[in-house]
Amino acid sequence: MSEQNFDIVVLGGGSGGYAAALRASELGFTVGLIEKDKVGGTCLHRGCIPTKALLHAAEVADVSRDSAKYGINATFEGVDVAGVTTYREGIVAKKYKGLLGLVKARGITTIEGAGRLVSPTTVQVGEDMIVGKHVILATGSYSRSLPGLEIGGRVITSEQALELDFVPKKVVVLGGGVIGVEFASVWKSFGADVTIVEALPHLVPNEDESISKSLERAFRRRGIDFRLGVRFAGVTQNENGVIVSLENGDTIDAELLLVAVGRGPSTANLGYEEVGVTMDRGFVITNERLATSVPGVYAVGDIVPGLQLAHRGFQQGIFVAEEIAGLNPVVIADVNIPKVTYCDPEVASVGLSEANAVEQYGAESITTYDYSLAGNGKSEIIGTSGSVKVVRVNDGPVVGVHMIGARVGELIGEAQLIVNWEAYPEDIAPLIHAHPTQNESLGEAFLYLAGRPLHTL
């Protein structure tokens, strides 16, 4: 048994954990980063990055199918799944190598193995005791299922979906949230028949309802089938496929069932409760400064209740390192974290939905404006439709921006600054948006709300 001592010990090397480690080392702390699998975690190896590579390949498939529309002669001959896999794995490998280099260059000690919290200052890895003046818990999340719905065979989660070496002919996707609609979109572009089953009344149910409805229209146009407001009842499988039954009595057969019903916190049997960390249904409870109930122990990322997003993990990791350093970092409320759903068309939002703004301020105190991308030159050129919806408080700031359309995820940067800086449309209207860009659609919406519309009435 040996003991290693650090200023800060981080348990879990995903987005939250490695960001904490990087920032802590930058601030002059010694850091031990414990990881049982690969530094980079879900996002780099099984989440954000590989799925976006798949979505890009899917876009290439769609563009090549539609090439005649642009006067280009090309034929879509099919999807070479092995080729897509090589491309996807190549991206992940390059980013992984870069990350390992960065972690090493910052002087962070990486400890390989599964850790368990055994005291407020100590994580045990095998026989070794890794001791820190502060401990940051960052053990991430796993794909959840429903009670009684066993994963295996033709019933898969996003982990197996990524690794498939064929394009399924027909798939049922259980769950119309971010992960479900991303895979539905990829598979449709690759040529599969897709049906999404969602128990709530809309796809991407956490978005503004008008955006959900637009996505439903766009998916309908793409031939993606969905069943909304209906619950899953059960599934049977044999060597040829699955039969999914719904509570309304319908059945759907397919080759595979993807279960995309959310992610649970990876906290079981890690010693958290034993050391006195307050938990709720597996999540680690923290105050708004990410301190747990045990002094000196913090938590970041998907194990903390709220949005499960990589950039929230990055921000929380940076936050905790700075908090420990006494820099008094600024708390960012979950509602002001930008969200992007990367299907085709993309959905991007930040701040309050119209319904939440009405609840918070009253209907008479807010104004919304929906700018259609039909009026935006660049969107026309790339062949996308959609809209930018802005919610403002009357004589007050912009409190929400909600967008749908190809590539709108790239516009969320400006939107999140506006909402977080509590800018008024009148502050933004005099500033210039480059032409022709999709970004102009935000400019047009703010011009309108400031009472000086340019290309709209």
Ligand SMILES: Cc1cc2nc3c(=O)[nH]c(=O)nc-3n(C[C@H](O)[C@H](O)[C@H](O)COP(=O)(O)OP(=O)(O)OC[C@H]3O[C@@H](n4cnc5c(N)ncnc54)[C@H](O)[C@@H]3O)c2cc1C
């Ligand atoms: C298919 C998919 C697509 C996604 N796409 C996006 C996206 O586009 N944008 C976005 O923002 N988010 C996306 N996410 C979510 C994002 O991946 C997570 O929010 C993010 O990875 C959370 O970071 P984390 O550090 O909390 O946890 P994780 O990334 O899960 O990292 C936790 C790490 O801890 C390690 N660990 C766990 N237990 C132990 C232990 N006992 N000892 C040692 N190590 C341990 C694990 O091996 C893992 O490496 C996606 C997720 C999925 C599944």
